[in-house]
Amino acid sequence: MLITGGAGFIGTAVRRILNAVGAAPALLDNLSAYEPTTLSLLGTGPDDPQLTVGDICDETLVRDMVAQADYVIHAAAHSTVGGCATNPATHFHSNLAGTDTVLRAVAETPGVRRFVLLSTAQVYGSGDPHADPDQIRLFTEDQPVRPLNLYASAKVWAEFHTRQLLAPAGRDFTVLRPFSVYGPGQVPKPAAPSWVIAQFTMYAALGQELILNNGGRQVRDFLYRDDAAEAVTRSLLAPAASGQTLNLGTGTATSIRTVAGHVRAHFPETEVVDAPRPAQDPLGGRADITRSTSVLAWMPKVSVTEGIARYVEWVSTTPAAIPPWLREETSQSRITAWNSSAASRP
Structure with a gap:
């Protein structure tokens, strides 16, 4: 294989x-x-x-x-x-x-x-x-x-x-x-905003703010x-x-604000800041998993709440996982980068 x-x-x-x-x-x-x-x-x-x-x-x-x-x-x-x-x-x-x-x-x-x-x-x-x-x-x-x-x-x-x-x-x-897809072992890369669970957890661990574009109403299907x-x-x-x-996927749409709430449950001092919705930023969606669950005889087992808890534990016990570039970011630099990326989309 x-x-x-x-x-x-x-x-x-x-x-x-x-x-x-x-x-x-x-x-x-x-x-x-x-x-x-x-x-x-x-x-x-x-x-x-x-x-x-x-x-x-x-x-x-x-x-x-x-x-x-x-x-x-x-x-x-x-x-x-x-x-x-x-x-x-x-x-x-x-x-x-x-x-x-x-x-x-x-x-x-x-x-x-x-x-x-x-x-x-x-x-x-x-x-x-x-x-x-x-x-x-x-x-x-x-x-x-x-x-x-x-x-x-x-x-x-x-x-x-x-x-x-x-x-x-x-x-x-x-x-x-x-x-x-998210979970222990995932280390964010620059220009990968879909890895929001990893990023939010690491920002919170560093005492940084969590930025919610559009108030965090965008949704993702986190597996x-x-x-x-x-x-x-x-x-x-x-x-x-x-x-x-x-x-x-899981077939469930989870908002970015909900992700921030789960992360804050482990880092209660973390501040959440609303920011404008970037141009052309889609609300997002969820997977229809009817076919995959039937064909593979498979069903996701780990909820977002439990998955985030496991990821928080991993980051807390593995601080070396936080990359240097993420440590150097600020709230303003993140907003600027996100808006620049979103503006470039067709």
Whole structure:
């Protein structure tokens, strides 16, 4: 078994589950996503015996690793919206060229029983452009995709490319669209505002304010790391997952203000500050998980309240997880950065 992006937040969580049941997946990662401290917190690094440090655009390496795999999980990606916008060359290398390299290797390898693509809920964009912007959206797998950024556009392409390359080759595949995954081990990156649980917890731990754009009325579907990893592992063997596109979420919309309230319950001195709604900032929505719960015989177990409590405990006992750039931020710098990012959206 092969996990590309195996040293990442989701990849390492999937690896833990597979190791626990006696599997020994091979990991492929170039270790560019995180600093060494974060990799250590995720339980990996250059000395990890299951890890091969390499590039998914390395044709020879990828072919060799895929040739030894019966299942392939493709989780490698340059995965922040802001990072893709500021570094489009790296975005293209990782999200397009790298995905193509992996898919061609799978198409050429009869021994691969199933390929699992980790896409993203960002392919839905803001949903129906004619709907009330203050209406909470319900995203279903069969609705039109409307990507709003380079990262989401690349994932739409990856979904179609998966079908167009693997179906004619007779390779089985499943496409997964995770919503807002969070949990212990998640270390925020700049320009990744969807990682709000991690950011709010770390800001509160540092005694900083929690900024609520639009009063925190925006909503997200927050899926705990272990629940997401379980769904990924189930997708490897579930017969009904063959050829399917599946949402991974909880089916529940949680407001950003509610997240702030849960975080403040652990850091009661934390101040919450309302800020204006950035231009073109969608209210957000939730996943329709009817198909995924049926196909995978899976149901998320960890509530947002419990998940945030677990994340707070992890940050409290692992202060080194808080990155230097986040320590240096101020309330004003955060508002400026958010407004700048939102204004650049189509």
